[in-house]
Amino acid sequence: MKRNDKPKEWTDAEVQLLLTLSREAAGAVQIASALDRYISSVKRVAENFGLQLRG
Secondary structure, eight states: OOOOSSOOOOOHHHHHHHHHHHHTTOOHHHHHHHHTOOHHHHHHHHHHTTOOOOO
16 A cells, blocks of 8 residues: 555644644644544644644
């Protein structure tokens, strides 16, 4: 199976859920699970919005 060369783009709905969950003090692992995303991807996008996530 070939891995996608291009990362999956984040939708507006995913970004909104990330922001909502971060306000509710959810950690990176929990948010990644809810979004079906890699933890590193969640942390990177959160950092782009100036957010600090635990975990």
